[in-house]
Amino acid sequence: MAETIASTLTRKDFQTDQEVRWCPGCGDYAILAAVQGVFPELGIPRERFVVVSGIGCSSRFPYYMNTYGFHSIHGRAPAVATGLKITRPDLEVWIATGDGDALSIGGNHLIHTLRRNVGVKILMFNNRIYGLTKGQYSPTSEVGKKTKSTPFGSIDYPFNALSVAIGAGATFVARSIDVYQKHLKETLRAAASHRGTAFVEIYQNCNIFNDKAFAPMTEKETKEEAVVELVHGQPLVFGKAKDKGIRLAGTELEILRFDDPGGGYSAADCLVWDETRVNPAIAFMIAQMGPPHFPTPIGVLRRVDLPTFEAGVVSQIEREKERKGEGSLEQLLRSGDVWTVHADGSVS
Amino acid sequence: MTLPIVEDASRPAREVAHERLDDVVIRFAGDSGDGMQLAGSQFTNTSALLGNDLATFPDFPAEIRAPQGTLAGVSAFQVRIADFDIHTPGDAPDVLVAMNPAALKVNLRDLKAGGALIVNLDEFDERNLKKAGFAANPLEDGSLDGFQLFKVELTTLTRRALDGSGLDAKAQDRSKNLFALGMAYWLFSRPLEKTVAWLEKKFAARPEIADANVRVLRAGFNYCDITELFHTRYEVEPAKLPAGVYRNITGNTALALGFIAASRKCGLPLFQGAYPITPASDLLHELAMYKSFGVTTFQAEDEIAAVCSAIGASFGGALAITSSSGPGIALKAEGMNLAVMVELPLVVVDVQRGGPSTGLPTKTEQADLLQVMFGRNSESPIPVLAASSPADCFARAVEACRIAVRHMTPVVLLSDGYIANGSEPWRLPEIAELPDFAPEFRTRAEGFLPYERDPVTLARPWAIPGTPGLEHRIGGIEKADGTGNISYDPVNHERMVRLRAEKVARVADEIPDIVVHGEPEGKLLVLGWGSTEGAITGATNVARREGLKVSRAHLHHLNPFPKNLGDVLARFETVLLPEMNLGQLALLLRARYLKNIVSYTKVEGKPFYRFEVLAKIREVAGAAGN
Numbered sequence: 001m002a003e004t005i006a007s008t009l010t011r012k013d014f015q016t017d018q019e020v021r022w023c024p025g026c027g028d029y030a031i032l033a034a035v036q037g038v039f040p041e042l043g044i045p046r047e048r049f050v051v052v053s054g055i056g057c058s059s060r061f062p063y064y065m066n067t068y069g070f071h072s073i074h075g076r077a078p079a080v081a082t083g084l085k086i087t088r089p090d091l092e093v094w095i096a097t098g099d100g101d102a103l104s105i106g107g108n109h110l111i112h113t114l115r116r117n118v119g120v121k122i123l124m125f126n127n128r129i130y131g132l133t134k135g136q137y138s139p140t141s142e143v144g145k146k147t148k149s150t151p152f153g154s155i156d157y158p159f160n161a162l163s164v165a166i167g168a169g170a171t172f173v174a175r176s177i178d179v180y181q182k183h184l185k186e187t188l189r190a191a192a193s194h195r196g197t198a199f200v201e202i203y204q205n206c207n208i209f210n211d212k213a214f215a216p217m218t219e220k221e222t223k224e225e226a227v228v229e230l231v232h233g234q235p236l237v238f239g240k241a242k243d244k245g246i247r248l249a250g251t252e253l254e255i256l257r258f259d260d261p262g263g264g265y266s267a268a269d270c271l272v273w274d275e276t277r278v279n280p281a282i283a284f285m286i287a288q289m290g291p292p293h294f295p296t297p298i299g300v301l302r303r304v305d306l307p308t309f310e311a312g313v314v315s316q317i318e319r320e321k322e323r324k325g326e327g328s329l330e331q332l333l334r335s336g337d338v339w340t341v342h343a344d345g346s347v348s
Numbered sequence: 349m350t351l352p353i354v355e356d357a358s359r360p361a362r363e364v365a366h367e368r369l370d371d372v373v374i375r376f377a378g379d380s381g382d383g384m385q386l387a388g389s390q391f392t393n394t395s396a397l398l399g400n401d402l403a404t405f406p407d408f409p410a411e412i413r414a415p416q417g418t419l420a421g422v423s424a425f426q427v428r429i430a431d432f433d434i435h436t437p438g439d440a441p442d443v444l445v446a447m448n449p450a451a452l453k454v455n456l457r458d459l460k461a462g463g464a465l466i467v468n469l470d471e472f473d474e475r476n477l478k479k480a481g482f483a484a485n486p487l488e489d490g491s492l493d494g495f496q497l498f499k500v501e502l503t504t505l506t507r508r509a510l511d512g513s514g515l516d517a518k519a520q521d522r523s524k525n526l527f528a529l530g531m532a533y534w535l536f537s538r539p540l541e542k543t544v545a546w547l548e549k550k551f552a553a554r555p556e557i558a559d560a561n562v563r564v565l566r567a568g569f570n571y572c573d574i575t576e577l578f579h580t581r582y583e584v585e586p587a588k589l590p591a592g593v594y595r596n597i598t599g600n601t602a603l604a605l606g607f608i609a610a611s612r613k614c615g616l617p618l619f620q621g622a623y624p625i626t627p628a629s630d631l632l633h634e635l636a637m638y639k640s641f642g643v644t645t646f647q648a649e650d651e652i653a654a655v656c657s658a659i660g661a662s663f664g665g666a667l668a669i670t671s672s673s674g675p676g677i678a679l680k681a682e683g684m685n686l687a688v689m690v691e692l693p694l695v696v697v698d699v700q701r702g703g704p705s706t707g708l709p710t711k712t713e714q715a716d717l718l719q720v721m722f723g724r725n726s727e728s729p730i731p732v733l734a735a736s737s738p739a740d741c742f743a744r745a746v747e748a749c750r751i752a753v754r755h756m757t758p759v760v761l762l763s764d765g766y767i768a769n770g771s772e773p774w775r776l777p778e779i780a781e782l783p784d785f786a787p788e789f790r791t792r793a794e795g796f797l798p799y800e801r802d803p804v805t806l807a808r809p810w811a812i813p814g815t816p817g818l819e820h821r822i823g824g825i826e827k828a829d830g831t832g833n834i835s836y837d838p839v840n841h842e843r844m845v846r847l848r849a850e851k852v853a854r855v856a857d858e859i860p861d862i863v864v865h866g867e868p869e870g871k872l873l874v875l876g877w878g879s880t881e882g883a884i885t886g887a888t889n890v891a892r893r894e895g896l897k898v899s900r901a902h903l904h905h906l907n908p909f910p911k912n913l914g915d916v917l918a919r920f921e922t923v924l925l926p927e928m929n930l931g932q933l934a935l936l937l938r939a940r941y942l943k944n945i946v947s948y949t950k951v952e953g954k955p956f957y958r959f960e961v962l963a964k965i966r967e968v969a970g971a972a973g974n
Contacts (some may be wrong), residue, residue, distance in 0.1 A: 016821075019835065045815045052660070055824075061823050065835065068813035073686050079653035083668070084813075085525025087619050087644060091664065091813050109656075112649035138524030155366055257466045313548065313644055320639035329612050333605060334777050336595050339397050339543075341775075342495035347399030 009040035016066045022057060027178035027204035031125060032064055033179055035094075038188045039067075042092075051093045052081040054101040057132045058125040058204075061096035075106025078113035081120045084312040092192075093120040099140040100130050103159050107139075114168035116250050116309040117196040123188075124201050125178075126161060129210035147209075162287035162301055165199040172268045173283065173302040178205060179218050183229070183298065190300055203246040217296055220339040230286065230299030235270035238295050245270030246294075253285055255294065357877055366537075370431050372584060373438030374532060376525075377424040377455045378447030379410055379416055383525035388425025389771075391532055394542045396596040399586025400429040402809065403882065404771045405437035406954070410709045411624065417479040429536075432824040433586040435737075435882035437747075437770060437955040443535070444833075445528050447471065447502070449480035451527040456492075465495045466531065470526070491719065498577055509567035513560050523564040530568020537583045537654075540565060592775040599738040599767035602774065603671075603697065604634035606745025608641050609779070611667050613746065614753055615644045615786040618660035619668045620656035623676060626709040627765040628699040631671045651676040655683030662692040663822070665789060665812035666760045667749060670695035673765075674716045675706065678723065684758050685724045688848065690822040691799075693752035693759075693787075696720075697747075698732075700764040702953040703747075712766035713952025714878050715929035720760040721907060721936070727845045729852035731755070732907040734762040736881035739774035741767065747820075749964035750785045755855055756807035762906070764928070766881045766955045774940065793817030798832035806851035808832075813844050856908040862916055866899030869919035872969050877903040877933055880926050880956055887961035896969045907931070909940070917943045924948060924968050926961055 014036040018041035022028045030126075039049060043090040049067035053059035062069025068091075072080045077095045085093045102124045104111045113120065129147070130136040136149040140161060142222050144153040165173045172194040175186040184202065191198035202216045216226040228238040228246065236246040245256045248271050277283065283302040290296045374391065385406055390406050405426040413801035414421030428438035440460040446452040448471040459465060472487055487499060497910070506524040507517065508712045526543075533540055544562050551558035590647060598607075611618035620745055622645065624631040636645040644666070648654040651809055655670045670679060675696045688693045699862055700716045702708025720732055731751050735744040741763055748761040790809035798820040799808050811818040820832065828835035864873070876884040881902045888900040901916060903909070917923055917937065924946045925934050931947035938945055948964045950956055 046818065047814055047819055050813045051661075052825075062823070067819050069819075069821035069823075070660070070690075070824065071821065072659070073682055073824055076652060076683070079648065079656035080660035082648075082653070082662070083619065083621060083657030083662075084664045086646065086657075086666035087617065087659075087661040087666040088813065108649055109653050112653070130956045136542050204789065218441040307943075313646075317639045317642060317644065321642070324640040327638060329610075329641075329779055331607060331610055332593070332638070333639070333779075334593065335394055337397055338593050338595045338776070339399060340593050341399060341589045341591050345586070 009046060011036045011040055013046055014066050016064055017297045018063045020064050020248055021060065023208050024180075025207040025294055026057070027098060027127065027206070028058060028061070028125065030178040030181065031123070031184070031202055031204060032061065034184045034188060035065070035123070038185050038192065042191070042192055046091055048090065049094065050084060051094050051096060052084070053096040055132070056098040056101045056130075057206075058096050058098040059101060067218060075101050075104070076109060077101070078106065078109040078120070078122065078224045082113055082116070082118050082309075085118050085120050086313045089310045089314060095120055095122045097124050098139045099124065099126040099128060099161065103164065110327065111164065111168040112169040114165055114197050114199060117169075117171050118305050119195055119197065119308040120312055120313075121198040122200065123193045124161060124199065124295060125204040126201050126208055127204045127206035128213050129206050131206050131209055131224045135209035160287060163284060166287055166302060168285045170199045170302065171306050172300070173194040173287070174199070174300040175201045175298045177203040177214060177217060180298070187300065190303070192203050192294050192304060196306055216291070228289070228293070228295040228297050230273045230297055230301060232273055232275045232300065235272050237267050237270055248270055248282065248285075249268045250276070253289065253294070275303045277302070278304055313347065350920070362576070364578075367580050369435065369582050370692065371428070372443070372536065372582065373426065373428045373441045374431070374443040374445070374457070374536075375424055375426040375441040375455060376445045376532075377422060378445075378525070379450070380411070380417065380421045380423040381413055382447045384423045384425050384447070384523070387525040387529040387532075388427055390529055390543045390546065391538070392427045392771060393546075393596060394533070394538050395427070395429045395584075397542060398538065398595070399589075400584055401432065401434050401587035401773060402427060402429045402596070403434055403437040404428075404555065404815045405766070406769045408710055413618070417448055417450055417476045419454055422451050424451070424455060429584050431587050433587060433589065434883040436955070436958055441958045443532070445532065447481055447524070447528065449476045449486075449657070453480045455481065459495060459757060460545060461494055463495055464498065465492060466498045466500060466528070468502035470501050478880075497540055500531070500571075500577070505567065505571060506564050509564050510560050513563070514556065515560055518559070523561050526561050526565040527568035527571075530565040531572050532568045532571050535578060535581060535787055536574035537567035537581050540569060540701070560889065565840050576886065589773065590775060594773045594775050596771050597733065597742075597774040598630070598700070598769055598771045599741040599763050599854035600630035600769070601634055602738055603631050603735075603745045603763065604638070606742040607635065607669055607695075607749065607784060608643065609742070610746045610749035611641065611643070613782050613784050614667055614749065616665065616667040617644065618752075619644045619646070619658060619666040621646045621648050621657035621661070621668070621670045623648050623651045623654045623672065625651075625673045625676045627701055627768045628671045628673045628676070630768070631697065634896045644795050647872065648811070651679035652683060655680040655694075656686075658694055659683060659690070659692060660805075662687070662694050662833050663690075663813070665810070667753070669695040669697060673699050673701045674703050674719065675718060677719060681724045684729050684730065684923070685726075686824050687758035688724070688728050689824050689827070690732060691756045693756055694750045695752050695809070696758060696760045696895060698760060700762060700763050700769045702951070708953040710765065712955055713928050713951060713953060714760060714762075714764055714880070716762065716950065717906065717932040718935070722952050727849060728908065729849050730758050730760055731852055731905075732760045732762065733765060733853050733904055734878040734906055736878060736902055736904060738767045738770050742774065742777070746782055750783055753785055753804050754807065754858070756810060759851060762878060764879050772796065789815070790818060791815055796820075797830045798822060799827050799830050805854055806847060809892065809919040821887055853908050856911050859905050859908075859910055861912040862901050862903060862910040864899050864916055867897065868899070870897050870899060870925060871921045872896075872965070873901065873916070873920035873922070874896045874898060874900040874926070874961070875917075876900070876925045876926060877906060880928065883958050883961050884926060884958040886958040887965055890958070890962050891965045891969070896965065898965055900968060902932070904923045914941045915940050922946055922968060924964065926950070926956055926964065
């Protein structure tokens with residue numbers, strides 16, 4: 001990890017003079033606030049941050065961050081970021097992307113970035129809708145979604161972003177929610193400290209085209225029943241009264257009700273969360289949880305330490321320099337069979 | 349020249365005539381598994397070291413191993429060696445080695461009348477004849493009477509040479525290309541040492557294979573020496589090339605070396621984003637070997653990621669390139685346009701092949717010119733260069749990088765399958781003579797505007813992440829002049845469109861004039877671009893010897909054009925333009941200079957032959973009253 005400095009930076013240092021142009025009430029404001037809150041804490045000089053994005057509402061993010069920024073093209077942010085990170089491992093490269101950008105048009109780049117374990121942080125704002133193009137269904141929209149492009153309801157099954165990431169071999173996979181400021185910032189800090197690819201799905205409300213998509217998880221009355229927070233080393237317990245838990249029974253997850261007469265269950269019977277499990281199977285099962293039968297998991301699903309792609313690239317170059325010496329251009333041009341034509345026309 | 353000792357030393361030397369040739373074309377043709385590319389390139393390397401000028405043309409199918417013995421599976425390697433300065437791998441072979449009936453069928457039409465035809469008799473059985481579509485055996489039906497036919501039991505002789513080697517028949521047969529090569533070495537008086545040394549090195553880990561191959565090579569040579577098959581040996585003296593150190597080089601290797609040289613001359617680490625595609629992959633293979641030069645090669649998940657990763661690397665301050673062929677360039681278009689908008693240096697190599705779509709992956713064409721000029725949305729000016737020969741690829745790579753870095757722009761460098769895989773001797777340049785073009789990264793924070801412009805080139809500053817005080821945002825949305833902020837202002841947009849166009853137009857201030865060879869004005873100018881230079885040069889040389897008044901000129905810069913091009917075109921009554929497309933450059937020239945162009949086109953997936961261009965010159969010159 002590159003050197004850090006004692007942090008003298010504040011949130012203000014990461015704000016730009018650009019007018020923020022998201023719709024009033026958009027969840028993106030909360031995410032921007034969280035990122036601008038966490039960056040100054042990381043002890044990294046501002047000029048070493050680069051925020052790269054694709055296309056979509058979320059991808060306007062770099063304009064509002066007073067760091068280096070690159071608003072690239074639809075779906076390609078991971079590719080741009082990969083080229084930057086492997087040639088400049090000293091930089092902190094963050095990607096802001098959305099569900100359409102990352103999982104539809106940019107799906108290929110996303111999965112390959114994850115499998116390579118490039119040391120970039122990917123913040124995927126998931127609002128389950130296309131906002132910038134004014135309201136078509138997205139690859140995370142639920143089946144039957146009625147939108148301008150699907151007036152009779154969408155037919156295709158959605159992606160589960162966490163499952164995609166885990167399936168692609170991501171070494172850090174987490175989920176948070178725009179209005180969960182504290183949790184979101186904790187998740188961002190965890191992502192920042194991960195050396196490989198960190199994939200963070202952030203549920204984000206689009207109050208114009210898909211309002212209240214995550215309402216059960218964000219409304220005061222329902223959220224504690226609708227969400228289970230994964231805490232490393234803690235049993236999976238949820239509910240307003242902390243009276244429910246999740247257990248692994250054979251090859252299935254099941255909900256335990258502690259007040260179930262005759263059950264006698266307690267937190268001690270629940271699955272103790274370990275985000276560092278190398279085998280991704282349980283993380284995958286947890287990722288699949290959600291309504292109507294299960295609460296939605298938030299927190300870190302997977303965090304395993306593997307060497308990064310850029311470290312491998314750099315070490316190969318260093319090894320070759322060591323083995324062969326710094327390349328000489330003269331020698332390179334003369335490599336292979338050469339012959340000399342002399343001024344008198346003779347050849348040797 | 350010392351010849352290897354013939355094993356049977358007691359045998360009296362037989363009478364063999366020696367004849368000197370100034371120029372000879374040999375084609376090795378066989379099944380794609382027969383090792384014809386190897387035989388051809390070994391013959392080439394040995395001839396290069398003898399000081400011949402040479403040019404090669406490998407021609408192979410897209411299929412890795414098409415069904416054995418079929419027409420689709422025929423692979424060929426043509427090499428021309430000469431004692432003078434040549435420009436093409438030759439029109440018609442003087443010697444054709446055909447390892448099976450299919451190779452004969454595909455290649456016979458090119459063999460010069462009266463040319464030598466060496467066939468592997470063992471392969472001419474009923475089954476193979478049928479596969480090649482011969483109704484009757486051409487070796488027996490008199491259809492080859494116009495050629496000198498040499499029937500050799502190549503497979504049998506190879507196996508006999510390897511008797512007791514312990515190798516099975518299949519392994520033995522793999523060496524039969526070396527029997528053919530040995531024969532060619534005898535016929536053209538070449539030494540075996542070079543190939544022997546190469547085999548010993550290549551199979552160092554498997555000495556029994558090295559030994560078998562060397563035995564077969566010698567057996568082929570000795571077979572010619574002992575038998576009465578040939579009565580004449582030919583010699584080709586060294587060419588009188590300018591003094592210097594030479595090596596034989598293909599276009600793709602020359603590109604790789606050019607990019608490494610460029611990286612050194614601008615002091616930036618080289619980054620290549622690429623996705624495998626014929627015929628550009630060798631550039632990735634070559635550069636991947638040179639990590640000790642600080643080269644990063646990134647085999648991306650697709651063509652789009654290849655160009656986008658290069659743009660990311662360029663943002664970070666690397667010398668970034670991406671390479672592909674036409675179909676891949678189509679996928680890169682959006683990324684190239686991003687590079688136009690964010691005004692970052694990037695070199696996009698297009699090693700053209702036959703199209704459209706997948707087209708002819710292993711065959712050559714020059715039909716991507718309009719694609720790279722215009723194949724992007726909106727007004728998207730990009731400088732375009734084209735390499736004209738395998739060796740020229742080196743200088744063009746350096747030049748493309750220089751323009752990209754100095755003018756802060758993506759640059760397209762066109763090559764094609766013909767010069768990418770073809771080879772010729774290359775006189776090594778003096779490193780010191782190559783231009784230095786280290787960029788000045790912006791570091792001063794005071795007054796920094798991401799889109800302020802250099803008054804001479806109109807280039808914007810290159811301010812790389814990590815520089816304190818220069819934090820800024822770039823992207824594909826239209827920029828406000830100067831600040832680079834998002835701007836939808838109509839007047840600003842028009843100004844930016846014109847600025848980007850003018851920036852590229854100003855590249856012309858720093859490129860050389862086009863040079864006319866021959867009279868600077870007159871009746872007929874043959875203009876070319878890219879890999880047609882060899883055929884055009886050869887043809888105009890012959891035409892001038894015939895007394896025709898014809899000049900020639902060759903374009904390396906296709907956007908912007910050299911400043912004097914309009915004047916040059918105006919000075920000739922007729923401009924003849926051979927192109928391997930349906931007249932793409934002709935279209936551009938007519939539009940730009942309102943000059944009529946006689947467009948001469950060929951899209952067979954093969955380069956122009958010299959005789960074709962010559963015939964056209966005679967026709968046009970005749971019509972022009974030349």
